[in-house]
Every structure is written in structure tokens, then in C-alpha cells.
Amino acid sequence: xxxxxxxxxxxxxxxxxxxxxxxxxxxxxxxxxxxxxxxxxxxxxxxxxxxxxxxxxxxxxxxxxxxxxxxxxxxxxxxxxxxxxxxxxxxxxxxxxxxxxxxxxxxxxxxxxxxxxxxxxxxxxxxxxxxxxxxxxxxxxxxxxxxxxxxxxxxxxxxxxxxxxxxxxxxxxxxxxxxxxxxxxxxxxxxxxxxxxxxxxxxxxxxxxxxxxxxxxxxxxxxxxxxxxxxxxxxxxxxxxxxxxxxxxxxxxxxxxxxxx
Numbered sequence: 001x002x003x004x005x006x007x008x009x010x011x012x013x014x015x016x017x018x019x020x021x022x023x024x025x026x027x028x029x030x031x032x033x034x035x036x037x038x039x040x041x042x043x044x045x046x047x048x049x050x051x052x053x054x055x056x057x058x059x060x061x062x063x064x065x066x067x068x069x070x071x072x073x074x075x076x077x078x079x080x081x082x083x084x085x086x087x088x089x090x091x092x093x094x095x096x097x098x099x100x101x102x103x104x105x106x107x108x109x110x111x112x113x114x115x116x117x118x119x120x121x122x123x124x125x126x127x128x129x130x131x132x133x134x135x136x137x138x139x140x141x142x143x144x145x146x147x148x149x150x151x152x153x154x155x156x157x158x159x160x161x162x163x164x165x166x167x168x169x170x171x172x173x174x175x176x177x178x179x180x181x182x183x184x185x186x187x188x189x190x191x192x193x194x195x196x197x198x199x200x201x202x203x204x205x206x207x208x209x210x211x212x213x214x215x216x217x218x219x220x221x222x223x224x225x226x227x228x229x230x231x232x233x234x235x236x237x238x239x240x241x242x243x244x245x246x247x248x249x250x251x252x253x254x255x256x257x258x259x260x261x
Contacts, residue, residue, distance in 0.1 A: 031086075038085035049085070049092040054178045056081060056099040072113075073106040076120045080106075083124065084131050094132035097163075101134050101156050104177070104184035105148040116147075123147040135160040141203050155187040158195060161205040168216060176223040181230040189226060193218035 018024045039062070041047040050056045061078055064070045070078060080102040084095055102124070111120055123146040130137035137143050138160035145153045162169040177184045190196040195215055199205060207215065 034086045035082045038082060038090060049090075049095050050081075050099050051096050052100070052174075055096075055103040055184075072111045072117050075117055076106045076111060076124070077102055079121050080124050080131075083128050087128050088132055091132075094134065098131045098134050100174075100177075100184075101138070104156060105145075105152055107183045108152045108185045109147070109149040119147040135164050139164070139204075151187060152185065154199075155185070155190065158187075158190055158199050158205065161199070162195075165205065165212070172216070172220060172223060176227060179227050179230065181234055186223070189219060189222045192222040195219065 015024070039046060046058055046062050048058050050058055053060075056077055058081070061070070061074060061081075064074065065078065077099070081095075081099060084098055085092075088094075106120060109116075109120070111117060126146065127134065127137070130143075138157045159173055163173060173186070176182065176186050176189065187196065190199070193215060195205065195218075198207065198215075205215075
């Protein structure tokens with residue numbers, strides 16, 4: 001199905017159009033001013049606050065904003081980023097974990113329309129007061145998160161317990177999260193290693209040091225195995241794509257189980 005523009009559709013968004021749809025409200029203008037203040041860096045390029053580009057690439061995102069080329073999840077992420085800077089007066093302690101969590105939630109929840117974007121933003125608004133210490137918020141047993149996929153929320157709660165437990169856990173979790181096939185969704189590894197079962201029974205991950213070594217060892221085992229398997233799948237898929245492109249370019253047809261060009 002081909003999408004068709006409405007009869008009065010225009011790419012030229014004038015003041016009257018903004019006024020007609022009640023976009024230029026006092027709150028909207030105030031937010032826009034605050035956002036520009038938060039992003040301003042004199043005559044220099046946009047200031048980089050997030051250390052890990054995988055979770056949020058500020059420079060790339062800002063260029064996409066100027067081109068009106070953001071995906072819906074990226075719009076949600078950009079809003080979360082701006083609200084963090086505005087709310088904390090550009091004090092960026094905690095922004096790395098904040099953007100990691102927002103990335104994982106938004107990339108692994110279906111956001112394919114304006115309604116979902118609005119609901120995601122409303123959920124983020126409730127989290128903003130805790131955004132500079134989001135891991136501690138996630139560790140709270142009675143701290144809900146609306147809209148986003150409940151299983152992904154549960155996963156982020158488990159990660160919060162583990163990341164704050166030790167640097168080893170943090171490093172291993174981030175490493176496997178960044179696998180291009182997973183995009184931050186690794187609950188199945190917690191399940192295979194027995195961590196999910198423990199968390200669902202207790203609501204935390206406060207096990208003994210001996211158990212910690214065992215769980216970490218299991219996690220590494222399944223993470224490394226899963227990473228290798230899915231990397232092979234990605235490689236195979238890219239090879240198939242390459243051959244299909246080559247196949248089409250050469251205009252080959254299969255006849256009687258043989259290729260002719």
C-alpha cells in the first residue's frame with residue numbers, strides 16, 4: 001500500500017499551521033528555549049556528554065534532527081536526552097546509564113506511531129526525577145515503569161542489581177548488550193544462567209560471593225556462546241544479501257538446476 005498525502009498537506013510549516021494545531025503553546029515555547037540552551041556550545045560543535053555512542057550518538061542524532069530524519073525510537077531517546085540536560089542543568093553525572101536504559105527500553109518496545117511515542121514520552125517524564133541515578137530507581141521493588149515492554153523493564157531491573165554489584169558485571173553486560181543482533185535485549189542469557197529464576201523468586205540478586213562467581217561464570221559462558229552463534233547468523237545473512245545482489249546484477253536465472261547468464 002502506498003501512503004498518500006492529504007489534500008492540504010505541506011512541508012512548509014508556517015506560524016499559522018503551528019497555531020492551528022495548537023503547537024505553539026507557552027509550555028512548548030519554554031521547552032524549546034530550555035532545549036536550545038541545553039544544547040548550545042557557543043560557536044563550537046555540539047558538546048558530547050554520553051561516553052558510549054552505541055547507546056546514544058549525540059552528534060549523529062543532532063544531524064538527524066536537523067534533517068528531520070529521526071526514527072520514532074530515536075525521537076523518544078532524543079527527548080530523554082534533552083530532558084536530562086534540562087532537568088539537571090547540564091550536570092551530566094548519571095547520563096551514561098540513563099541513556100543506556102532508555103536505549104534498551106525504546107529499541108525493544110514497539111513504537112510505530114504517534115500514540116506510542118506520546119506514551120513513551122509520558123513514561124519518561126515520570127522517570128526524569130530519578131534519571132541521574134536510574135539504576136537505584138530500577139532496583140526498587142515498587143518502582144513501576146509504564147508503557148515499555150514489561151519483560152524489558154524486568155531485564156533492566158536485573159541489570160541494575162548486577163551492574164551496581166561489581167565492575168565485572170557491568171563490563172560483561174555492556175559487552176553483550178552491544179552485540180548488533182541483540183540491541184540491548186539479553187534476558188535469555190539471564191534465563192539460561194539461572195539468574196532470571198533467582199530474581200523472580202527473590203526480587204534481587206544479593207547472593208553470596210561464591211554464588212556470584214558461579215553466576216558470573218555461567219553468564220560469560222552463555223553470553224560468549226550466544227554472541228558467537230548470532231555473529232555467524234549475521235555473517236551468513238550478509239553473505240546471502242551479497243549473493244542476491246550479485247545474482248540480480250548479473251541477471252542470472254536458474255534453469256534445470258543450473259545457472260546460466
